[in-house]
Amino acid sequence: MEHNEFLPITMREMKERGWERADFIVITGDAYIDHPSFGAAVISRTLEAAGYKVGIIAQPDWRNVQDFKKLGRPKYGFLITAGNIDSMVNHYTVSKRRREKDYYSPGGKMNLRPDRATIVYCNMAKQAYKGVPLIIGGIEASLRRFAHYDYWSDKVRRSILFDSEADLLVFGMGEHQILEIADSLKNGLDIKYMHHIAGTCYKIESKENLYHFIELPSYETIAKDKIAYAKAFKVQYEEQDAIRGKVLVQPHGNSYIVQNPPAMALSEIELDRIYGLPYSRKVHPTYRKDGGVPAIEEVKHSIISSRGCFGSCSFCALTFHQGRVIQSRSHTSILDEAEKIVGSDDFKGYIHDVGGPTANFRNIACEKQKKEGTCKNKQCLYPNPCSNLKVDHGEYLDLLRKLRKIKGVKKVFVRSGLRYDYIMADPKDTFLKELSEHHISGQLKVAPEHISPKVLDLMGKPRREIYDKFVDKYYKINKELGKEQYIVPYLMSSHPGSDLKAAVEMAEYLRDIRYYPEQVQDFYPTPGTLSTCMFYTGLDPRTMKPVYVPKDRNEKAMQRALLQFKNPKNYELVKRALMLAGRKDLIGFGSKALIKPLGKDREEVKADKHQKKKGKDRNRNNSKNKNRSKKK
Structure with a gap:
C-alpha cells in the first residue's frame, strides 16, 4: 500500500x-x-x-x-x-x-x-x-x-x-x-x-540549583533598554558553542529561561545514519489533488552534503541555529543518495545541487575547533582569512568527480552558496576551473551583498577588492575553457550602516561593471541575527558603536531603486535619492550619469549646461584679456 x-x-x-x-x-x-x-x-x-x-x-x-x-x-x-x-x-x-x-x-x-x-x-x-x-x-x-x-x-x-x-x-x-x-x-x-x-x-522558578551560568539582562530590562538588549545579544552570540559555551539564564518576571550549551556536532557516522534513513523522498499522496507541494521541486534531485557555516555573515541566522562547526557526510553516504536520485522516476540526468549552507565548506575550519571550540571573538574569514584556517577544496572536488561518473548522471550542479573569498584563499585554481567546466549552468551565483566598506564591515563580508579579483579570475578561466558563463551577484539594500551615500556608491559600481540586477533583496530583520540586533538597537553589539539604520519606507524604497536605476519605473525614486544625497551630477547625459533627465528636468539640465558653458567662455575671455593687459 x-x-x-x-x-x-x-x-x-x-x-x-x-x-x-x-x-x-x-x-x-x-x-x-x-x-x-x-x-x-x-x-x-x-x-x-x-x-x-x-x-x-x-x-x-x-x-x-x-x-x-x-x-x-x-x-x-x-x-x-x-x-x-x-x-x-x-x-x-x-x-x-x-x-x-x-x-x-x-x-x-x-x-x-x-x-x-x-x-x-x-x-x-x-x-x-x-x-x-x-x-x-x-x-x-x-x-x-x-x-x-x-x-x-x-x-x-x-x-x-x-x-x-x-x-x-x-x-x-x-x-x-x-x-x-x-x-x-x-x-x-x-x-x-x-x-x-x-x-x-x-x-524554572528559582536559580537555586543552577551553577556556572551567565545571567542575561531580563526580558523587562531589554524591552526598555536597547543598550541592555545589545549586550544580552552579544553574550548569546558568543556562547553559541558546544565545547566552550556556558549555561545562559534570562529572567522573565518571576521565572527564568535557561539555555543549556548547544548539542555537540554530529559525527560523520551519525550524519550518514540520519541521511540514510528510509525516506520516501516524496510529497505525501494526499496532496496530489492540489498539484503537489512546490517546495519539493528545489530539493528532490539535490543532495545535502554538510551542515554548519563558519562564514558568519551578520544577517544570517545559521550561526545561531546550526553553528559554525562544519559537519559533513561521507562520500559513500552521498553517492548512495545520488544512486537513489538516479533511480527515481522523474530523474532527467541532472543533480541540481550538492552542498549545504555553504557548498565549499566541507571540512572543519581548523584543528583547534575539535578540542577548544570556535573562537569567541574572532571570525574564520572576516576581515581576512585566519592564519589557522584550513583552505582545501581537494576533498570536495574528489566528491564531485565521483558523482559525475555515476551512470545516468549527465551533469552535477553546485547551486548552494559558495564563498568566493574562501576560493580566493585557495593557492590552487583547480576547484574554480573544474567548477566552471563541469558544475555551472551558464551562471554562477555569489553574494558580495554590497561594496561600501562601512556596510561590508557590519555585514562581516570581505572587501570589494576580493570580489573584483574573483570576478577577473572567473572570467579569465572561462575564457581559457572557451565558455561564455556569467556571474550573478546577490545584492542587499538597506542593511544597517547603509545610507543613501552608500547606496549611490553601489549604484555607481553597478554602472561601471555594467550589471543591472533584476532582483535585489531588502534587508529582512529576522530573529537571531547580529544585523537584526543592529536594526533594532542602532548599535553594533560587538563594539557597542552607533550604527545608522535606514528604517523610513521612502528611504528604503530609494535605496532599492538605486540598485535598479536602469528600470524606468524607478526614475522618480532614483532622482529624489540623488538630490538628497547631493549627487545631482549623476543626472545627465554623460557616461557617468545614472539617469537621463526627463521632461522639465531635461530643459533644466540643458539650461544648466548652457549656463556652465557661458561661464567657462566668460572665464576664458577674462583670462585672455588679462594676458593681453600683462603684455601691454
Missing part, C-alpha cells in the same frame, strides 16, 4: 500498523514531505529508527481542536514545529505585505497555517489533551528562544518558551536532543525535571 512509504497521518493508518497509539505525534506547519531536507521528516524518521511510533499531523486546522485529536493522545508527547521557515517570514514580505504563495503548502496555497504557528499549535494541543508534554523545535523556536526583537510587531517579545507554554525547547538541528528526550520520557523522567540535555531550553 502506497501510504506505508510514509508515517501514519490518520488513525486508520495507525491501526493498519497494529498501533493502539503513537509514542510521539509531530505537529508541523508544513505539508508532509518525507525528504531529508524537511526537519519534521528528519526528526520523525530519527525517532522511528530508535524504535518509537511516530504519527504526523501536518498543517492542522488551528481553529478546530478536533484536528489536533485525529491521531489520539500520544504516549510521550507532542513535537511541535512551525515548519522549515519561521511562520512570519513565510507569510510576510520585508514590507510586511502578505505573500501570495506558500511554497511549503499543497498547491502553494496561503492560509493553511497560522501566524506564530508554534504558539498557536501549542495552545490547541493543550486544549486537545491536558498534561501531554509539549516539545517545540525548528527554526521558529530555535531563533526565538530568548527574549527577542520581533520585526512584525516592532517590539521585544518574550521567549517563545513562555508564550507557547511548552515544556521544553529544542534549538539547533535536534537529532541528539530528541533521542535523549525520548529515552528520558520512556524511562519515566517527568519532563519538568529534564534540565540536563544539551541543545535545549527550559523554564
Whole structure:
C-alpha cells in the first residue's frame, strides 16, 4: 500500500500498523514531505529508527481542536514545529505585505497555517489533551528562544518558551536532543525535571540549583533598554558553542529561561545514519489533488552534503541555529543518495545541487575547533582569512568527480552558496576551473551583498577588492575553457550602516561593471541575527558603536531603486535619492550619469549646461584679456 512509504497521518493508518497509539505525534506547519531536507521528516524518521511510533499531523486546522485529536493522545508527547521557515517570514514580505504563495503548502496555497504557528499549535494541543508534554523545535523556536526583537510587531517579545507554554525547547538541528528526550520520557523522567540535555531550553522558578551560568539582562530590562538588549545579544552570540559555551539564564518576571550549551556536532557516522534513513523522498499522496507541494521541486534531485557555516555573515541566522562547526557526510553516504536520485522516476540526468549552507565548506575550519571550540571573538574569514584556517577544496572536488561518473548522471550542479573569498584563499585554481567546466549552468551565483566598506564591515563580508579579483579570475578561466558563463551577484539594500551615500556608491559600481540586477533583496530583520540586533538597537553589539539604520519606507524604497536605476519605473525614486544625497551630477547625459533627465528636468539640465558653458567662455575671455593687459 502506497501510504506505508510514509508515517501514519490518520488513525486508520495507525491501526493498519497494529498501533493502539503513537509514542510521539509531530505537529508541523508544513505539508508532509518525507525528504531529508524537511526537519519534521528528519526528526520523525530519527525517532522511528530508535524504535518509537511516530504519527504526523501536518498543517492542522488551528481553529478546530478536533484536528489536533485525529491521531489520539500520544504516549510521550507532542513535537511541535512551525515548519522549515519561521511562520512570519513565510507569510510576510520585508514590507510586511502578505505573500501570495506558500511554497511549503499543497498547491502553494496561503492560509493553511497560522501566524506564530508554534504558539498557536501549542495552545490547541493543550486544549486537545491536558498534561501531554509539549516539545517545540525548528527554526521558529530555535531563533526565538530568548527574549527577542520581533520585526512584525516592532517590539521585544518574550521567549517563545513562555508564550507557547511548552515544556521544553529544542534549538539547533535536534537529532541528539530528541533521542535523549525520548529515552528520558520512556524511562519515566517527568519532563519538568529534564534540565540536563544539551541543545535545549527550559523554564524554572528559582536559580537555586543552577551553577556556572551567565545571567542575561531580563526580558523587562531589554524591552526598555536597547543598550541592555545589545549586550544580552552579544553574550548569546558568543556562547553559541558546544565545547566552550556556558549555561545562559534570562529572567522573565518571576521565572527564568535557561539555555543549556548547544548539542555537540554530529559525527560523520551519525550524519550518514540520519541521511540514510528510509525516506520516501516524496510529497505525501494526499496532496496530489492540489498539484503537489512546490517546495519539493528545489530539493528532490539535490543532495545535502554538510551542515554548519563558519562564514558568519551578520544577517544570517545559521550561526545561531546550526553553528559554525562544519559537519559533513561521507562520500559513500552521498553517492548512495545520488544512486537513489538516479533511480527515481522523474530523474532527467541532472543533480541540481550538492552542498549545504555553504557548498565549499566541507571540512572543519581548523584543528583547534575539535578540542577548544570556535573562537569567541574572532571570525574564520572576516576581515581576512585566519592564519589557522584550513583552505582545501581537494576533498570536495574528489566528491564531485565521483558523482559525475555515476551512470545516468549527465551533469552535477553546485547551486548552494559558495564563498568566493574562501576560493580566493585557495593557492590552487583547480576547484574554480573544474567548477566552471563541469558544475555551472551558464551562471554562477555569489553574494558580495554590497561594496561600501562601512556596510561590508557590519555585514562581516570581505572587501570589494576580493570580489573584483574573483570576478577577473572567473572570467579569465572561462575564457581559457572557451565558455561564455556569467556571474550573478546577490545584492542587499538597506542593511544597517547603509545610507543613501552608500547606496549611490553601489549604484555607481553597478554602472561601471555594467550589471543591472533584476532582483535585489531588502534587508529582512529576522530573529537571531547580529544585523537584526543592529536594526533594532542602532548599535553594533560587538563594539557597542552607533550604527545608522535606514528604517523610513521612502528611504528604503530609494535605496532599492538605486540598485535598479536602469528600470524606468524607478526614475522618480532614483532622482529624489540623488538630490538628497547631493549627487545631482549623476543626472545627465554623460557616461557617468545614472539617469537621463526627463521632461522639465531635461530643459533644466540643458539650461544648466548652457549656463556652465557661458561661464567657462566668460572665464576664458577674462583670462585672455588679462594676458593681453600683462603684455601691454
